[in-house]
Amino acid sequence: MKAVPAQLRPAQRHARPAGTGSRGARLLRGRPGDPAWARPALLALLLATAVLYLAGLSRNGYANEFYAAAVQAGTKSWKAFLFGSVDSANFITVDKTPASLWVMELSARIFGFSYWSLLVPQALEGVAAVGVLYATVRRWFGPTAAIIAGAVLALTPVATLMFRFDNPDALLVLVMTLAAYTTTRAIESGRTRWIAATGALLGLGYLTKMLQVLLVLPAFGLAYLWAGQAPLGRRLWQLLAGGAALVAAAGWWVAIDLLTPASSRPYVGGSTDNNILQLTFGYNGLGRLTGSESSIGGGGAAAGRLGEGAARLGGDIAAGGPPGGGGGSLFGGATGITRLLESDMGGQISWLLPAALIALVVMLWVSRRCPRTDRTRAAALLWGGWLVVTGVVFSYMSGIIHPYYTAALAPPIGALVGIGAAGLWRIRHTWAARVILAGTLLVTAGWAWVLLGRSPGWLPWLRVVIALAAAAAAGLILAGPALRSATVRGAHALAVAPLSLALVAGLAGPLAYSIDTAATVHGGSIPTAGPTVAGSSGAPGGTGGFPGAASRSGAGQPGAGALDAGPPGSGQAGDGQAGDGQAGDGQPGAGAFPGGAGSAADGNSAASGAFPGGADRAGGPGGAMPGTGSVSTALSRLLESGATGYRWAAATVSSTAAASLELGSNGAPVMAIGGFTGSDPAPTLAEFVKLVSAHEIHYFVTSGSGAGTGTRGGAGGPGGGSGYAAQITAWVSAHFTARTVGGMTVYDLTTPAAGS
Secondary structure (H helix, E strand, O other): OOOOOOOOOOOOOOOOOOOOOOHHHHHHHOOOOOOOOHHHHHHHHHHHHHHHHHOOHHHHOOOOHHHHHHHHHHHHOHHHHHHOEOOOOOOEEOOOOOHHHHHHHHHHHHHOOOHHHHHHHHHHHHHHHHHHHHHHHHHHHHHHHHHHHHHHHHHOHHHHHHOOOOOOHHHHHHHHHHHHHHHHHHHHHOOHHHHHHHHHHHHHHHHHHHHHHHHHHHHHHHHHHHHOOOOHHHHHHHHHHHHHHHHHHHHHHHHHHHHOOHHHOOEOOOOOOOOHHHHHHHHHHHHHHHOOHHHOOOOHHHHOOHHHHHHHHHOOOOOOOOOOOOOEEOOOEEOOOOHHHOOOOHHHHHHHHHHHHHHHHHHHHHOOOOOOOOHHHHHHHHHHHHHHHHHHHHHHOOOOOOHHHHHHHHHHHHHHHHHHHHHHHHOOOOHHHHHHHHHHHHHHHHHHHHHHHOOOOOOOOHHHHHHHHHHHHHHHHHOHHHOOOOOHHHHHHHHHHHHHHHHHHHHHHHHHHHHHHHHOOOOOOOOOOOOOOOOOOOEOOOOEOOOOOOOOHHHOOOOOOOHHHOOOOOOOOOOOOOOOOOOOOOOOOOOOOOOOOOOOOOOOOHHHOOOOOOOOOOOOHHHOOOOOOOOOHHHHHHHHHHOOOOOEEEEEEOHHHHHHHHHOOOOOOEEEEOOOOOOOOOOOHHHHHHHHHOOOEEEEEEOOOOOOOOOOOOOOOOOOOOOHHHHHHHHHHHHEEEEEEOOEEEEEEEEEOOOO
């Protein structure tokens, strides 16, 4: 019996003869040498992906209001566009670089700001990523492998989620996939321009989501250094040229940000010293890896209490520990090699992770004696390196990590599964290939059984179907040599049957999760794909638990057990009493987690005192769905009219709260005190008082009753921060008169209270 051959790719095709066929014919019929089904299959895949990502897209509203408000601001101010400001008056930026916002902002400037102009670019980026992955895999391994790779990416649940959302991850995944394509072209051609293009794309990736894009850099660099066509010396300086292109592509914007005087640009949200490099290497860099207190936005030991405060406010969700379990990080589950398989992340990304790892091992094994430039090994280094490096970092990072980050693993998983499946099927006449194929199918189905078992009430029949399909497909594959047919039709049926069953076994689970994701309303800052999963650290329906973290309206629990469930500093889990001004330290909503919705039990529902946009329930302001920037009509009119003659119509604590107010008031600029969590050291109390004295800010809005003026020694608000948010709130409540507008507490900063 024959062992596995040394190559898993199809034979090289001849180059296309000059002058044969038009571009239109090539678009419809594909490349010469491709089977007749290849191009129709690609077009069908792209069309199906577009339907999955676009259908009912508006049900998510503005999705993550934090980014949606920044997009709206960018349509009103080019300075806000350039820097990524949360408000059009340019007080503070989002806590990321702004490239992903630029795409949505250009769409909104052309078509007007709406749910569709915000989210359609994200969906189209997903369709483009599938097409680019197809093109990349097809170059070396043919259309069969490419179609499988594209389908796996399209149906990965977390990819479906992110390509229907306004987080930066959609553009990041597209940019990294494009960089894989240019690296592939560089390896096969040895041309410097392709390496430079890779560097430029990675630079764009930095402008999209900072250092996360660099997780693919070791894999791409090693693949080219090992398998590139040029001599070693040339390959080395080409990689240096690629590095220079990366620095140039990212550095122009960084230089603008650094060289613009602080007084002429917005504060860098998430940083401790208003410096983009500190944000890059602190909060969004080492802080994510180590969980170090000094890297949590807001700085210092007080800021390090973010995890502690999250544990208290999140309510000791299951066993009395912080979200993520012992030794874990906020929102991502316990650290360790199995993190990607556990409840928080398993259903998001890991359906075909075992199959991808098996394919990687096979690719490395069969190419072990091949020439240095062998493409099977090069692909293993490129895609396998991407998967392993990124997966290990995600598994062990101790700082803040969200399950949706795993969207970055979808392209390499798709590529490895496609290459491995198509290659092994091509050589299925060998016993080793049949055993590996059958074993991989059974492992994949077994893992799907485990993942589906975490949601026992959701489609309980599906895992039985998957198990039966896998068993039947494995049996047919193993029995292949014994099954003979005297007719062509019979032989065709014997090939189609195991393929069809294998597709059901491998893709039915992620397909069902993706359809559920597309059919469910998602909003807030920590969305998750698929149905409610037992044992995850998030709230039911994957709401997670951070400011505005209500993600699935179907769950009907905007913050039950989540961080936005109770008042700041109360230490009470999920009591739902939003901003009562008496909990813990007597601060009137100082630094409150926005979206602190009350419960029907205590009468403080979202309509009568909770922060706007924080509730994912029918009782929210106006009964609106999450991500709609829902604000009462009275408050909306007050803010819109209050913007006239003032730089900021209002101020409030945290960017997420400000975002809801802006979206609900037609983009009236709202100052976000303390940035995303209310813990950034901007503005100081003195700066705020000066702005109020200069009549720059009209109103101050909180979710509390206005009672209480105490502070907590500079540790007010979520994570404590620098204490400025608490000090400002206390100063406002002590010097101005509160009134209730649309269930919110509003202070008119132009009219001091009597005796102040």
